[in-house]
Amino acid sequence: MSKAAERLKEYGIKPSVQRVAIMEYLLNHKNHPTVDMIHHELSERIETLSKTTIYNTLKLFAEAGAILTLNIDENTTRYDGDTSQHAHFKCCGCGNIFDIRLKNEELESINFESTSGFEITEKELYLKGLCPECKNQ
Amino acid sequence: MSKAAERLKEYGIKPSVQRVAIMEYLLNHKNHPTVDMIHHELSERIETLSKTTIYNTLKLFAEAGAILTLNIDENTTRYDGDTSQHAHFKCCGCGNIFDIRLKNEELESINFESTSGFEITEKELYLKGLCPECKNQ
DNA sequence: TTCACTGCAAATCATTTGCAAGGCC
DNA sequence: GGCCTTGCAAATGATTTGCAGTGAA
Numbered sequence: 001m002s003k004a005a006e007r008l009k010e011y012g013i014k015p016s017v018q019r020v021a022i023m024e025y026l027l028n029h030k031n032h033p034t035v036d037m038i039h040h041e042l043s044e045r046i047e048t049l050s051k052t053t054i055y056n057t058l059k060l061f062a063e064a065g066a067i068l069t070l071n072i073d074e075n076t077t078r079y080d081g082d083t084s085q086h087a088h089f090k091c092c093g094c095g096n097i098f099d100i101r102l103k104n105e106e107l108e109s110i111n112f113e114s115t116s117g118f119e120i121t122e123k124e125l126y127l128k129g130l131c132p133e134c135k136n137q
Numbered sequence: 138m139s140k141a142a143e144r145l146k147e148y149g150i151k152p153s154v155q156r157v158a159i160m161e162y163l164l165n166h167k168n169h170p171t172v173d174m175i176h177h178e179l180s181e182r183i184e185t186l187s188k189t190t191i192y193n194t195l196k197l198f199a200e201a202g203a204i205l206t207l208n209i210d211e212n213t214t215r216y217d218g219d220t221s222q223h224a225h226f227k228c229c230g231c232g233n234i235f236d237i238r239l240k241n242e243e244l245e246s247i248n249f250e251s252t253s254g255f256e257i258t259e260k261e262l263y264l265k266g267l268c269p270e271c272k273n274q
Numbered sequence: 275t276t277c278a279c280t281g282c283a284a285a286t287c288a289t290t291t292g293c294a295a296g297g298c299c
Numbered sequence: 300g301g302c303c304t305t306g307c308a309a310a311t312g313a314t315t316t317g318c319a320g321t322g323a324a
Contacts, residue, residue: 014278014279016279016280016323018279018280019279034313035313035314036313048280048281049280049281050280050281050282051281051313051314052280052281052282052314052315052316053279053280053281055313055314055315056279056280069211071208071209071210071211071263072208073208074206074208074214075289075312075313076312076313076314077211077313077314087247087249089252089255089257092258098255100249100250100251100252100255101249101250101251102247102248102249102250103248103249103250106247106248107247110239110243110244110247110262112224112237112238112239112240113237113238113239113240114237114238115226115237116269117268117269117272118226118235118237118264118266118267118268118269118272119266119267119272120226120264120265120266121229121265121266121267122263122264122265122266123262123263123264124262124263124264124265125247125260125261125262125263126208126259126260126261126262126263127255127257127259127260127261128257128258128259128261129255129256129257129258129259130255130256130258131254131255132253132254132255135254135255135256151303151304153303153304153305155304155305156304171288172288172289173288185305185306186305186306187305187306187307188288188289188306189289189290189291189305189306189307190304190305190306192288192289192290193304193305212287212288212314213287213288213289214288214289
């Protein structure tokens with residue numbers, strides 16, 4: 001069984017050609033794709049694949065916890081197949097989004113003054129600026 | 138001079154009735170408003186105030202660094218007149234956004250594994266979950 | 275047969291753009 | 300006069316919705 005199909009099974013999601021292909025794309029690409037990027041590439045292989053299905057599928061995956069939904073880009077939603085803890089960096093020059101690894105689960109150890117009573121289920125750290133390439137131009 | 142007018146001056150922004158009113162709203166409301174919320178309230182006082190002007194003005198403020206733009210809500214952009222360092226919490230129950238204070242400038246002290254070469258100009262920490270009120274229901 | 279999945283077309287809605295009118299130096 | 304600001308109306312574009320066809324158990 002492919003890694004993608006395994007991941008679906010792990011999260012109790014029924015497989016289909018479309019679902020496996022979308023999960024496969026997410027696991028093989030580290031570029032935090034938009035719906036358009038996924039559609040553009042996959043529709044070459046699966047000619048009838050519609051954006052509606054991609055929207056539906058990504059929502060299904062995200063609600064199951066199998067992928068992450070990123071709101072770091074102002075214009076469109078990005079998705080990430082890597083659900084391990086890490087931050088994201090958006091370059092304001094080229095628009096690319098980079099993974100930033102944190103030492104020692106740092107996000108867990110942030111101390112807040114006033115979260116008593118709040119139930120935190122999700123933490124996202126977004127950074128913006130210039131990537132090494134754009135910085136030198 | 139009002140606090141709002143002072144803030145505009147501080148960031149080199151020419152004042153106008155609309156601009157001062159919008160900044161005033163942001164300084165007096167801690168609810169991280171949307172364009173709609175600002176428009177709804179201010180158009181009672183300034184009857185011709187258009188959403189276009191609010192969009193233009195908020196973009197101007199944000200680019201000058203006088204306010205923060207938040208992408209914590211998936212559907213609409215939120216704005217924050219408080220530019221001091223703090224995190225934001227969005228309650229998935231009521232949809233409200235809360236400020237979360239951090240102890241000791243914690244965001245500055247997060248250690249990344251691989252940011253060499255990156256120029257970081259902005260950091261946003263977004264939390265999601267249930268607020269105390271929604272948790273008990 | 276049933277029910278979930280898919281995909282087309284239309285609708286929605288936040289945001290942007292084009293442009294003309296008004297106000298301030 | 301010239302330029303910046305404002306605001307209406309139209310355009311844009313991502314996402315959602317309605318609904319009918321398809322396919323698998």
